[in-house]
Amino acid sequence: MITTWPAPAKLNLFLSITGRRPDGYHNLQTLFQFLDYGDTLHITPDQSGRIQLLTPVDGVPEAENLIVRAAQALIDAAQARHSLPANAGAAIAIEKRLPMGGGLGGGSSNAATVLVALNHLWQTGLSAAELAAIGVRLGADVPVFVYGHAAFAEGVGELLQPAEPAEKWYLVAHPGVSVATPDVFNDPALTRDSPVRSLETLLRLPFHNDCESVVRKRFRKVDELVSWLLEYAPSRLTGTGACVFAEFDTEPAARQVLELAPKWVRGFVARGVNVSPLQRTLSGG
Template identity: 55%
Template sequence: MIRLPAPAKLNLFLYITGRRDNGYHDLQTLFQFVDFGDELSFEEADELTLSPALPGVATDNNLIIKAARLLQSHTGCTRGARIRLTKRLPMGGGLGGGSSDAATALVGLNRLWQLNVPADELATLGLQLGADVPVFVHGRAAFAEGVGDIFTDAAPPEPWYLVLNPGVEVATAAIFTDPDLPRNSPVLSLEQRLSLPWQNDCEALVKKRHPEVAKLLSWLLEYAPSRMTGTGACIFGTFDSREAAENTLKKAPDGTFGFVARGCNQSPLLTALDAL
């Protein structure tokens, strides 16, 4: 059996710099991993199976199964696997859970089936599953540009984060098609971005559409510099110590799902893979 993490990511900043004729958006964002997320285990089997099923997601539509079948098709592999998912990340939370699961499936099955597909090739395959999948395969904190497909390795600080889920699911497509989404942030270099205050161009719109996000973010800002990640709904605060982040989590409004994690410029997936 192979057991591998599928870590969450945070968008430390997110700027929308334009919109293309095909509807896709140009952006600039800084991805960093955290040492918390889902987990997948893989065992050799005659057929390809996944358990448990996710509520509201047909097995054929699950990105893990799609990733497995894509890898089979790409390599001609006919072997099967029994895949088990331990799901910890909320769906539609902006933490990249589905994309991370898909990336870990590609990486894990590549190892289980001894296919030896290079990481760059796996990342290109992953792009067929979602724009964020390649950064999870690549496994390094990265400054992403274009439509999120041009990566430059980055090394931001690795603080402690408190990540909170407001309990709503935000549809990414709805945010990117909303006419009120800002689309005119200037294109700057990574050095320029790092030297300026960070923000998320989607945050104001999501707060307007989802008051729960606005309310929880307002609360967290009382304790630490805080922003929304991706297109939401999850938010995160930055802390100097684990203790400070955990103490703030204890004060969170009743019923709020949250976790404390360390920022990682090398993905826990790569670290676990190196240890196999």
């Protein structure tokens, strides 16, 4: 039986980089919120004993695809605790809506959805904390998608504290370029010394993304897009980009601005939600 599972986008409502770690990664403080928009995974559990990806990605070997890696990581963890049904397998297809290199967390969300969905379908019995521990090895953003609640994140993004930001409407726009996260974090001009602040303090300050100035300088189209959106609403980069979002109080206001977008801009309007669509699906809501 085919089952359908959402893999929602996320926004970084703010992002501060507070230092560089000895291992080369960066400590940060960020506020994650989900969107009621994203990719969709169709998962058919079976008795084949293998994972079959029905929708491969051009240029990405199957063994490196995060969907396949997440499924295999779950298999390894479940086998280690002898909770995996014999010959458990699955066929997985994805409807891809989120752009790669867009800062919306598409790959991490796909991985988390696979972990959560297969844990449920195979009845392997792993807790959310155990799934998150598997997920962080696949990507720093995977745990927030596993837990499925808006969160204030610290460390490299794995230290999570539930949060309840306002659920605004967003116009999310893509400028048609792809931003590689390592390029941004390796840029000498990147701000790396933002002060460590409490969530309460950060919520009182204007929201800001420390990566934005570097990305705007490296990508003219991102700079043009931020400048254009700022004419209509508070706007900023999400993650390391390339997507930019503008916040509105109502859906019609966001859609009105989207209709004015330049032809080179691809965009959509979505609601920010503090409970992930994946969690709502898991709970039957």
